[in-house]
Amino acid sequence: MPYAFTLDDVAFLRSGAGSAALDECAALPLTDSSRLSDVGFVRRAVGERYAGAVLETLVLRRKSSSKVDDATSWLFTSDALQQASATAVARHRASRLDGRDVHDVTCSVGADLVEISRVARRALGSDVDPVRLAMARHNAETARVSPALVRADALRPVSRDAVVVADPARRDSAGRRAWKPADFLPPLDDLVDAYPGRPLSVKCAPGLDFAIAPWAEEVELVSLDGQVREACLWRGLGEGVSRRATVLRSDGTQWTVTDAEPDELPHKGPGEWIVDPDGAVVRAGLVRHYAARHGLWQLDERIAYLTGDTPPSGVRAFRVLEHGPYQEKALRTVLKRHDVGRLEILVRGLDVDPDALRRRLKPRGKAEASVVLTRIARSPVAFLCRAERIP
Numbered sequence: 001m002p003y004a005f006t007l008d009d010v011a012f013l014r015s016g017a018g019s020a021a022l023d024e025c026a027a028l029p030l031t032d033s034s035r036l037s038d039v040g041f042v043r044r045a046v047g048e049r050y051a052g053a054v055l056e057t058l059v060l061r062r063k064s065s066s067k068v069d070d071a072t073s074w075l076f077t078s079d080a081l082q083q084a085s086a087t088a089v090a091r092h093r094a095s096r097l098d099g100r101d102v103h104d105v106t107c108s109v110g111a112d113l114v115e116i117s118r119v120a121r122r123a124l125g126s127d128v129d130p131v132r133l134a135m136a137r138h139n140a141e142t143a144r145v146s147p148a149l150v151r152a153d154a155l156r157p158v159s160r161d162a163v164v165v166a167d168p169a170r171r172d173s174a175g176r177r178a179w180k181p182a183d184f185l186p187p188l189d190d191l192v193d194a195y196p197g198r199p200l201s202v203k204c205a206p207g208l209d210f211a212i213a214p215w216a217e218e219v220e221l222v223s224l225d226g227q228v229r230e231a232c233l234w235r236g237l238g239e240g241v242s243r244r245a246t247v248l249r250s251d252g253t254q255w256t257v258t259d260a261e262p263d264e265l266p267h268k269g270p271g272e273w274i275v276d277p278d279g280a281v282v283r284a285g286l287v288r289h290y291a292a293r294h295g296l297w298q299l300d301e302r303i304a305y306l307t308g309d310t311p312p313s314g315v316r317a318f319r320v321l322e323h324g325p326y327q328e329k330a331l332r333t334v335l336k337r338h339d340v341g342r343l344e345i346l347v348r349g350l351d352v353d354p355d356a357l358r359r360r361l362k363p364r365g366k367a368e369a370s371v372v373l374t375r376i377a378r379s380p381v382a383f384l385c386r387a388e389r390i391p
Contacts, residue, residue: 003053009053009131010135013053013138014075018046021046021050022054025058028041028058039055060076076109077132079169080108081109087115089229089230092222093201094115097201098120101122101159102122103123104125105126108127113136113147114140117146122162123147123148124147124149124162126154130151137149163200164201165201168191170204181212188212192215200233203231203232204231204232204233206221213233215233216234217237218235218239218242219232219233220234220244220245225248241260244284245258245283245284245290247280257281261292262292263291265291270320270383274372274383275294275305275311275315275318276346276372277306287306294310294311299374303374311390312390316387318370318385319387322383322384323382325381325382326350330382331371338365338367338369340367341364345357345373348373
């Protein structure tokens with residue numbers, strides 16, 4: 001079970017003694033095999049009362065390094081870190097609120113609030129949990145931003161006119177994922193009803209059925225380094241699009257495609273390359289818009305694989321070496337002819353388990369290749385490809 005922090009724990013961790021204890025214990029291995037010795041060291045360093053808080057904080061800070069930038073001095077709870085937006089994603093969402101008054105009504109430990117505070121005209125954070133609110137105050141100070149903070153229930157407004165930002169909890173007290181918006185904390189419909197007419201930005205899981213949010217004027221899907229991280233439901237921003245896909249990279253580059261762009265595509269056979277669009281594009285239903293932007297077309301209108309003679313820059317694309325009807329025996333022959341031993345298998349539109357197929361094919365050559373399995377109309381097709389990173 002995760003450690004249950006108290007306000008007293010937070011006060012200690014923020015104190016000079018707590019900071020010194022965290023520094024003293026920061027080099028501990030914190031592995032399963034070192035657990036007993038780590039616990040003993042921390043207990044000797046800080047005493048029994050705060051040993052759990054120090055250990056949990058050290059563990060969570062290490063976990064946060066892949067998610068929250070410059071968080072080596074932050075405070076977290078386990079649940080708060082799990083739900084926190086990655087910094088690049090939080091920064092992107094905040095950029096759409098630049099210069100506005102913004103109220104984060106579920107600010108938790110402040111991962112989103114810190115980024116909002118860097119760009120908003122005025123920033124307010126509130127949360128019903130006093131421990132998380134105390135951690136948010138510490139984290140804001142660490143990040144050198146100064147939002148106003150107040151303890152409040154998200155369903156009882158304490159601000160007027162500001163854009164409302166919310167990230168409802170999507171796990172119950174037992175840690176089970178909640179899929180129904182009525183089971184979110186706070187429930188999604190209740191949250192929307194609490195702020196009639198206010199601009200809204202509500203973070204949701206990317207797998208949500210967006211039809212349950214008819215109030216949302218725009219649905220944005222956001223990916224980071226190829227992984228779809230979240231959906232955001234927007235109201236009141238007035239940007240004239242209903243669907244948006246935003247693709248972020250850790251190197252700071254990003255691009256966006258929306259349903260305001262053209263989506264007319266030619267009907268042609270397979271080109272020299274196959275492109276598998278970013279998951280945010282697929283989930284947002286913008287495959288055709290993305291293809292039209294880059295002069296690509298679909299292999300099949302119901303499947304997200306794209307093809308063309310010139311792939312977009314900055315993507316991993318698949319140069320087609322040969323293709324034909326998909327039959328396992330024929331594919332085995334093709335792999336042998338190309339001396340393929342290291343094999344990547346991608347599948348869309350067919351009921352094929354890539355791992356099971358690879359075991360049956362038993363590639364034994366020296367070359368590396370990718371196989372793209374899909375269907376065109378009703379015919380299963382196999383493409384033997386060489387994956388390349390397009391500069």
